[in-house]
Amino acid sequence: MYLSHYNLEKEPFQITADPDFLWLGEQHLEALSTLQYGIQENKGFLLLTGDVGTGKTVLINRLVSMLNVESIVATLPDPGLDVLDFFNHLSETFQMGQTFESKGAFLSHLRKFLHKTAAQNKSVLLIIDEAQQLNHELLEEIRLLSNIELNNQKLINIFFVGQTEFNNTLMEENNKAVRHRIAVRYHIYPLNEKETGEYIRHRLKVAGSEQKIFTTAAIEEIFSFSGGNPRLTNIICDHALLTGYSADLNLIDADVIKECASELRLPTEKRKTKEQKQKIAPKSEPQPEETVVKSTRLITASAIAVVAVLFAFAAYWLYSKQSETKLPWSIEEMAPKGPKGVGEQKIITEKPPADISEEKKPEVKAPVEPFDTEKTLQLGAFQAESAPEGIQPELDFKNVEKIIIYFNHNSNDLPEKTYKTLDRVASVLLENPGMDINVTGYTDSSGSLSYNVSISKFRANIIKTYLAGKGVSPSRITALGLGPENPIASNETAEGKRQNRRVEIEFNRSPVE
Numbered sequence: 001m002y003l004s005h006y007n008l009e010k011e012p013f014q015i016t017a018d019p020d021f022l023w024l025g026e027q028h029l030e031a032l033s034t035l036q037y038g039i040q041e042n043k044g045f046l047l048l049t050g051d052v053g054t055g056k057t058v059l060i061n062r063l064v065s066m067l068n069v070e071s072i073v074a075t076l077p078d079p080g081l082d083v084l085d086f087f088n089h090l091s092e093t094f095q096m097g098q099t100f101e102s103k104g105a106f107l108s109h110l111r112k113f114l115h116k117t118a119a120q121n122k123s124v125l126l127i128i129d130e131a132q133q134l135n136h137e138l139l140e141e142i143r144l145l146s147n148i149e150l151n152n153q154k155l156i157n158i159f160f161v162g163q164t165e166f167n168n169t170l171m172e173e174n175n176k177a178v179r180h181r182i183a184v185r186y187h188i189y190p191l192n193e194k195e196t197g198e199y200i201r202h203r204l205k206v207a208g209s210e211q212k213i214f215t216t217a218a219i220e221e222i223f224s225f226s227g228g229n230p231r232l233t234n235i236i237c238d239h240a241l242l243t244g245y246s247a248d249l250n251l252i253d254a255d256v257i258k259e260c261a262s263e264l265r266l267p268t269e270k271r272k273t274k275e276q277k278q279k280i281a282p283k284s285e286p287q288p289e290e291t292v293v294k295s296t297r298l299i300t301a302s303a304i305a306v307v308a309v310l311f312a313f314a315a316y317w318l319y320s321k322q323s324e325t326k327l328p329w330s331i332e333e334m335a336p337k338g339p340k341g342v343g344e345q346k347i348i349t350e351k352p353p354a355d356i357s358e359e360k361k362p363e364v365k366a367p368v369e370p371f372d373t374e375k376t377l378q379l380g381a382f383q384a385e386s387a388p389e390g391i392q393p394e395l396d397f398k399n400v401e402k403i404i405i406y407f408n409h410n411s412n413d414l415p416e417k418t419y420k421t422l423d424r425v426a427s428v429l430l431e432n433p434g435m436d437i438n439v440t441g442y443t444d445s446s447g448s449l450s451y452n453v454s455i456s457k458f459r460a461n462i463i464k465t466y467l468a469g470k471g472v473s474p475s476r477i478t479a480l481g482l483g484p485e486n487p488i489a490s491n492e493t494a495e496g497k498r499q500n501r502r503v504e505i506e507f508n509r510s511p512v513e
Helices: 026-040 056-066 083-093 103-119 136-145 166-170 173-179 193-206 216-226 230-246 254-264 274-278 288-323 416-431 449-469 494-500
Strands: 045-050 072-076 124-128 157-162 182-188 346-349 376-378 400-406 436-442 477-481 502-508
Touching (some): 026 157, 045 166, 056 157, 072 083, 083 103, 182 449, 193 216, 216 230, 216 254, 230 254, 400 416, 416 449, 449 477, 449 502
Parallel strands (some): 045 157, 072 124, 124 157, 346 376
């Protein structure tokens, strides 16, 4: 309707996932590279989460278009199926040419199908959209599909795409087996105000616009309404173009956006106007009956308040008792009190895991420096071999500057106890907006330099993605991969190599004045 008025060739703000209008910001490019790596390396389970309307479907469509032509892709758009319907949907999508009435028959044919595609050097990808709708039964059946392997090679990659609440589903105890198999994950956040402006201008340019249509103030109002959500941005921009067309406007200003925002909000979201407030009659003096009712309510409210105070006091007393045996996690315990490098540096380390991929062979142990609890703290049940007998390292997190997490050879799996540490790191960052962190991956010196740099960066990004999934803005996390640089032990022994395969998390905060 308004195309000719703005000299547009097509509507720029449709909410359908049109690949012609794809705009990739920094986080979208990072998500694409991370997920593409996971598919190409046959990592098994992948996860992409984000709020409604943040562009997950568009991103997945782009990812599929980037895959090798030899890839076979099946998409499950509605996971609200029973198990047998799910199996038959896969059979139809994979063109297996048969309908199944039992789970055993399907799995037998699927195994043959996957072995055949592997022999033809074809990769198989199953994309499960709207994953937050999955129930435990179907989620478990999907997990079991990944057990079909050939020479320790995954024959099918399973890609979960869902809203943020799917993370809560995965954290349930009965879904622990699925959660532990997810090797690659990424969370998409809404756009910031600058990205929102770039997004709007990009779509207008693709639609054929050669002129400025939205003022800077208008874009600020659009961001205020949408919060950086691309779908909401499309909706209000489309409505604004229609409103501008009706009013014969060639330039959309902030007032037009405010008007559109008011019209698009639900009635319960709208506030009373000034005129409506003036129409409200002043309250009359309370009548005797009203006074009695209000007095009764006041007495009830007072009683409730007293009970609440008593309850709070009891809770505080219990917490104080518990704190005598448990060390609280405060910001002073997780980050340096002063500028970086001032005072003693303390490091939290995870025990380097034993390599299951390396053959056991005699080795010469390098000398181990005496254990110093003032500089190095060990998490979990790990006790340093050099610790004096009978001395247990205490969990003291004061003045911590660095956390070290170790990885197995050619592995990207985080130890289970690491998640608790990362959860606390995320909590500290959320409590302290002025703090950011550096996440740096390292490897041993074996293998090619390019591979080592790549895998060290990937491991750093795993931790960055996990923290981002907990609500930390990616802009506050700098992830780097330096490969074999800065070894902390000798690469001549297996033990030294294990110590060098690590990711270091360093806290940065402004000096205390």
